[in-house]
Amino acid sequence: MRPSSLNSVVRRFWDLVAEGLASGEAGVRVGVGESTGRLWWADAGGVRPKFVAPGPRCRPRLCLEEREEIAIAVARGESIRSIARRLDRAASTIMREIGNNGPRDHGHSRARYRRKHRFGSSQSGRDAVVEYRAVLAQRRSEFRARRPKAGKLAGNDRLRGEVQNRLREGHSPQQIAHRLRLDFPDDAEMRVSHETIYRSLYVQGRGSLRRELHTCLRTGRALRRPHRRGGERRGRIPDMINISQRPPEVDDRAVPGHWEGDLILGAGQKSAIGTLVERTTRFVMLLHLPHDHGALAVQEAMVAKMAVLPWILRKTLTWDQGSEMANHAQIAAATDLDIYFCDPHSPWQRGSNENTNGLLRQYFPKGHDLSVFPADYLDFIAARLNNRPRETLGWKTPAEALDELLTQSAPAA
Numbered sequence: 376m377r378p379s380s381l382n383s384v385v386r387r388f389w390d391l392v393a394e395g396l397a398s399g400e401a402g403v404r405v406g407v408g409e410s411t412g413r414l415w416w417a418d419a420g421g422v423r424p425k426f427v428a429p430g431p432r433c434r435p436r437l438c439l440e441e442r443e444e445i446a447i448a449v450a451r452g453e454s455i456r457s458i459a460r461r462l463d464r465a466a467s468t469i470m471r472e473i474g475n476n477g478p479r480d481h482g483h484s485r486a487r488y489r490r491k492h493r494f495g496s497s498q499s500g501r502d503a504v505v506e507y508r509a510v511l512a513q514r515r516s517e518f519r520a521r522r523p524k525a526g527k528l529a530g531n532d533r534l535r536g537e538v539q540n541r542l543r544e545g546h547s548p549q550q551i552a553h554r555l556r557l558d559f560p561d562d563a564e565m566r567v568s569h570e571t572i573y574r575s576l577y578v579q580g581r582g583s584l585r586r587e588l589h590t591c592l593r594t595g596r597a598l599r600r601p602h603r604r605g606g607e608r609r610g611r612i613p614d615m616i617n618i619s620q621r622p623p624e625v626d627d628r629a630v631p632g633h634w635e636g637d638l639i640l641g642a643g644q645k646s647a648i649g650t651l652v653e654r655t656t657r658f659v660m661l662l663h664l665p666h667d668h669g670a671l672a673v674q675e676a677m678v679a680k681m682a683v684l685p686w687i688l689r690k691t692l693t694w695d696q697g698s699e700m701a702n703h704a705q706i707a708a709a710t711d712l713d714i715y716f717c718d719p720h721s722p723w724q725r726g727s728n729e730n731t732n733g734l735l736r737q738y739f740p741k742g743h744d745l746s747v748f749p750a751d752y753l754d755f756i757a758a759r760l761n762n763r764p765r766e767t768l769g770w771k772t773p774a775e776a777l778d779e780l781l782t783q784s785a786p787a788a
Contacts, residue, residue, distance in 0.1 A: 388415060436516065437464075437472055442509035445472060449507045475519075476512035527567055528575045534565055538572060545737075548572035553766075612696055614704060615716040618724055625691055628655045631780045632690035634712075635728035636677075638668055638699060639735060641745035647699075648745050648753065649676060650735065652728045653688070656776040657768065659731055659760045663750040670701035681710040687781070691715060693725055734760060 384405050391401035402412015437445075441462055448458045455473075459466040528535045534555075541551045548569035559565035625633045633654045638647040649662025662676040681689060691713045694700050703714045717724040738756045739745055761774040768776050 385415070388412060392416070436520070437468070439509060439513045442472070442476075442512050445469065446507050446509040446512075449473065472512065473507055476515045477507045526575055527571055531564060534567060537565065538567065542572075612698075612700055612703060612716060615696070615700075616714065618693060618715045618717050621691065621693065621713075621715045625654065625693075630690075631655045631777065632688045634692045635725040636692055636694045637725065637728050637732060638664075638673075638697065639732050639739060639745070640668075641739075642742050646744050646746040648735075648739060648748070649673060650728060650732055651677075651680070651692075652731045653773075653777065654727050656773045656780060657727055657731065657765055658773040658777045659757045661735075661753040661757045663753050665746050665750075668699055670699055673699045674702040674706050677706055678709045681712065685781075686711065693717060695722075695725065731760070 384407065388401050388405045388407070391404055392398060396404065398412045398416035399409035400412070402409050402415070405412075407415075441464075444462060445458060448461075455469050456466050458464075459469045462469070528538060537555065538551055541554070542548075546554070551572060552567060552569040555565055555567065624630065631653055634651050635654060636649065636651045638649055640647050647664050647668035649664055649668070651660040651662065652658070660680055662673065662680055664672050664676055666672065689711050692706075693715045694703075695717045696719060700706075700714070700716070703716075706712065707714050722729045735756070738759075739748070761777075762772045764770045764772055771779075
């Protein structure tokens with residue numbers, strides 16, 4: 376099946392799903408089968424992907440004959456736009472070719488050629504002449520086009536050493552990429568994207584960082600894994616109120632007091648820690664569940680934790696449809712919280728909590744017994760997260776953001 380044909384089939388599949396058909400039935404209708412339809416639905420997490428129309432195909436690179444035409448035109452002092460029109464190329468392509476494959480000091484050749492074209496031949500000999508040789512330019516272009524290329528980290532010892540040191544300090548690739556720009560603002564060679572760091576750790580043939588450094592990542596994984604939904608553990612909660620009925624002010628994140636919650640599970644789903652995140656400030660609280668994480672244990676832990684908060688910070692709580700919230704009515708009555716439940720398989724409806732749970736896995740890895748961690752250690756980890764700068768808060772910490780909001784909300788004396 377050709378790519379264009381497959382795209383039309385996928386589009387038709389999602390159109391049928393939008394009309395109300397089950398994923399398996401939609402797969403049968405478009406001719407790919409029930410199992411493939413369910414797989415497409417699972418891979419996309421039940422969310423229709425954004426289709427991007429294919430753009431025009433790129434023109435091939437300049438050939439030797441075109442470079443010879445450019446060399447003759449440059450020697451005559453012809454303008455960039457005139458050369459581009461004659462070769463049916465973009466003016467930027469010609470300018471980039473002269474700059475990249477022209478003289479060795481090509482960093483100045485574009486500006487020099489602009490000055491020559493703008494001011495004529497009255498410029499000094501140094502500025503008025505740009506040497507461009509077609510054969511030499513062809514060789515340089517072919518050299519740069521060679522594959523495979525050495526990765527950026529592999530060819531820069533100083534940058535590689537800096538990235539490795541920061542990984543050992545527990546910084547994430549994204550934090551490293553942003554901090555390098557701040558720490559070396561005038562050095563373009565000391566910049567690298569977070570994706571390049573991940574590829575250097577994970578992708579065979581592009582590894583330029585020490586392989587054991589993957590253990591410094593929060594996930595600790597030696598291989599990248601696709602995002603897939605785990606096993607089902609959710610059930611419908613009696614008398615629950617759906618998130619669609621939640622007040623619009625919660626989405627604005629303008630006022631504090633709206634929380635998101637969930638459990639992070641230990642080995643064999645036999646132990647758990649409750650997580651609560653305030654939506655506006657990303658302030659975190661952890662629920663100690665040393666013996667079990669059933670409905671009664673979660674109720675008692677949440678009521679005790681929420682009791683220490685002022686009333687202004689107790690407005691709503693959004694949870695998923697886990698059986699641990701079967702006593703939501705008792706929790707709401709004791710804490711004065713309005714409790715809402717997300718749609719099934721919709722983790723983005725608790726985005727702040729999902730992100731925080733990912734951060735917590737640095738301290739509570741999957742496959743471990745979480746019941747061994749005492750309550751004071753949970754408070755210590757929550758404090759660490761609450762005092763970590765967050766990009767979404769303008770690099771303030773959640774503790775600072777919460778204190779600022781409480782100060783603004785306090786009645787004047």
